[in-house]
Every structure is written in C-alpha cells, then in structure tokens.
Amino acid sequence: MPAPGSKLRLPALIALTTGPALVVGVGLWVLTELVPECRPDVRENLTSPDGAVTLVVFGLDCGATIGSNTQAAVHMSDELFSQETAQVFFAADGAHDLAPRWTAAGEIEITEPAGATVHRRLETIDEIPVTYR
Template sequence: MPKTTKMPMAVLLALTLGPAIAIGATLWFVAAAIPECSVNETERLPSPDGQFDLVIFSRDCGDTDQNTQAALVPPGEDVPFDAASFYSVGAGADPDPRWLSATAIEITVPPKATIYRNDATVAGVSVTYKPAT
C-alpha cells in the first residue's frame, strides 16, 4: 500500500483562502471605481391607451454633463438606471412632450442642443421632433 502524506492545514488554507481574498479584493476595487448612476424623473405622461408611460428624465453618473432623455416604460414602473432612451440631448431642457395619439408622440428639441439620440419610432410608436420656438 502506498504511503500518503497529509497536507498541513496552514498550507491548505493559504492555497484556498489566498486566491479567494485576492479575487474578492480586486472585484471590490473595480466596483468602487465605476460610478453609480441615478435617474431623475421630471415628467411622466401615460399613453391614451394605457400601454406605456412616456417618461422624461436625466441620468447622473457622477461627472456627467447635463442631459434630458425620454423613454417608454410599462405603466407605473420606475425608469431602470440602464434604460435605453429613444431621445437624448446634452442639455437640461423641457422637451414639452405630448401624446398625439396612442401611436404618436411629439417632442420639442431645444435650440443648439447636442443631440445624442432621436429615434423615429420606439415600440411601435412614431416620434415627431419639432424645433423649439
């Protein structure tokens, strides 16, 4: 019968806990370096048929520029921090949103604003953008 040798408990702990602590510390430092984003809702308009809420909001991820965004969300639900907006401009402005019908939205674009996104349709709803007067 072959002779077996027991591994000392201190060596076993060092070989298992050492890498686990190193990985945990790395994940903690990486998570601390990523800024948390907050969503600040400024306006919510339910669609005429009750299928969606049109939400106007801004997203703050620490050192970000002022922005105004719009998204459609299920009725009464909060805007997720990672929500994909169909409209986004680099300005803090009132886009004066309104439902034209259950399948059409109108949004006012502020003058000289940097437009990051302005989709023509979202979830089967057409979006019209008009310049501010």
C-alpha cells in the same frame, strides 16, 4: 511545497485559498469604487391616452467627470420603469426640459433642445410616431 503524494495540512490549505480570494475581493471592491455609478433621475411620467404605454423623461447622472444627459423612452404601463428595458427614442447630452406630451391621436411630441448634442432621435418608437418641435 509538499512532496508528491503527501497531503496539505488544513491550515496550509486555508492559507493558500483564502489569501488569493481576499486579494481578488479587495481588488474588485477598489475597482467598483473608482467607476462612477450612473443613476436614473425620472423627471416626467405621462401615460398614453389609451393607458397602455407610459412616456418617461429621465436623465442619467454619472458624476462630475462624465456629466448628465436627458433621455425619452416608453415602456408598458403595467410594468415598472427600468432604464435597462425601457425603449429609448431620444437622448441628448445635458439636462433639458423636453416638454413631452401625448396627442389625442396617441402620438408623442417633445421639444428638441436647441444646440444640444443629440445621440439618438427616432421618428417612431414601438410603432408610435414621434414629433419633434
């Protein structure tokens, strides 16, 4: 350690700052490789009768250790689908065919999978009634 009031030489300063930065960077890289990335798999897109809203059925595949799920959501038709901003109204463990459809009255109908563990099941979403068959 240099005496008080003396300056560190440039090579010593670079070594003292670069070493910890490399350790932190490598540590973060290793951690991101260990955490599975969940990717959305869009299975169906159905635009509402008035064209304003899109109903999306998608799943998140998070790898073998976490498994997959099935979700139903709505988003404005003039926006691209994003799992972060879509309004999810149904979510269940596993991959399922929800057979979604819009009624002539602009309501949503989906088939609730028998025996599935359901985590979210709303009766309305953004003032749109949802019927489960």
